[in-house]
Amino acid sequence: MSSLRERRKAETRQLLQRQAIRLFQRDGYDATTMNTVAEAAGVSAMTVYRHFPTKEDLVIWDEYTPVSLDVLVNSPTDDPLVRRIGHALIETATAGTTPDHRDLLLARLQLMVDVPALRARHLDNQYATQNAIVTALCGDDPDPDQEFQTRAISGACLGATHIALVHWARTDGKQHLPTLIREALTATFPADFS
Structure with missing residues (x-):
């Protein structure tokens, strides 16, 4: 059970990071918000913040x-x-x-x-x-x-x-x-x- 949970967590993190990087490249880092990333990934802003407490973490992690x-x-x-x-x-x-x-x-x-x-x-x-x-x-x-x-x-x-x-x-x-x-x-x- 724990390995399935960890795998899903890793998949969500990867999805969020890929969406964020795509948006940062397209729209610019400063112009892209956490809410924009959440919307592009089809999740709530709370989900983004749960996995990445800051916008910098979306790139650094x-x-x-x-x-x-x-x-x-x-x-x-x-x-x-x-x-x-x-x-x-x-x-x-x-x-x-x-x-x-x-x-x-x-x-x-x-x-x-x-x-x-x-x-x-x-x-x-x-x-x-x-x-x-x-x-x-x-x-x-x-x-x-x-x-x-x-x-x-x-x-x-x-x-x-x-x-x-x-x-x-x-x-x-x-x-x-x-x-x-x-x-x-x-x-x-x-x-x-x-």
């Missing part, structure tokens, strides 16, 4: 951090940390650019690049992802030195990934995103990714 964390915690622990985190981010980009997800991801990233409020929220989201990585690797009560090292490496990996994401969005997704992320990571950590 995704299910990619859990994918990254799953790949990361199941990666070989004898690999260097930078390689473990980098490969998790590359695998996440691979999942995000499947035919079913690619266009939506590209549209979301283009909005995040173009709309100042979304840029700020995207950076907040990146910080939350970094915290999730640190917690997944170090636990809830980490050794301060281990936490510092993990935070530095994850921040650098996420920063390189961010550069690749922005480039991909600005070039209309013409290149293969996982390859771009690998190239950005190689430029940042040549010894670990070349």
Whole structure:
């Protein structure tokens, strides 16, 4: 029962997000309201707010951090940390650019690049992802030195990934995103990714 409920919730979220992105692209982010999104999706405004408390959440929300964390915690622990985190981010980009997800991801990233409020929220989201990585690797009560090292490496990996994401969005997704992320990571950590 719970899995059916979760699946329906995910389907509703995806429907709402796709409708919102379509409207943001067509009418502009500022001109589109939550009520407009609700009307286009054929649901009440309350349903939209239940799934997405703010308009920014309609663009920012995704299910990619859990994918990254799953790949990361199941990666070989004898690999260097930078390689473990980098490969998790590359695998996440691979999942995000499947035919079913690619266009939506590209549209979301283009909005995040173009709309100042979304840029700020995207950076907040990146910080939350970094915290999730640190917690997944170090636990809830980490050794301060281990936490510092993990935070530095994850921040650098996420920063390189961010550069690749922005480039991909600005070039209309013409290149293969996982390859771009690998190239950005190689430029940042040549010894670990070349």
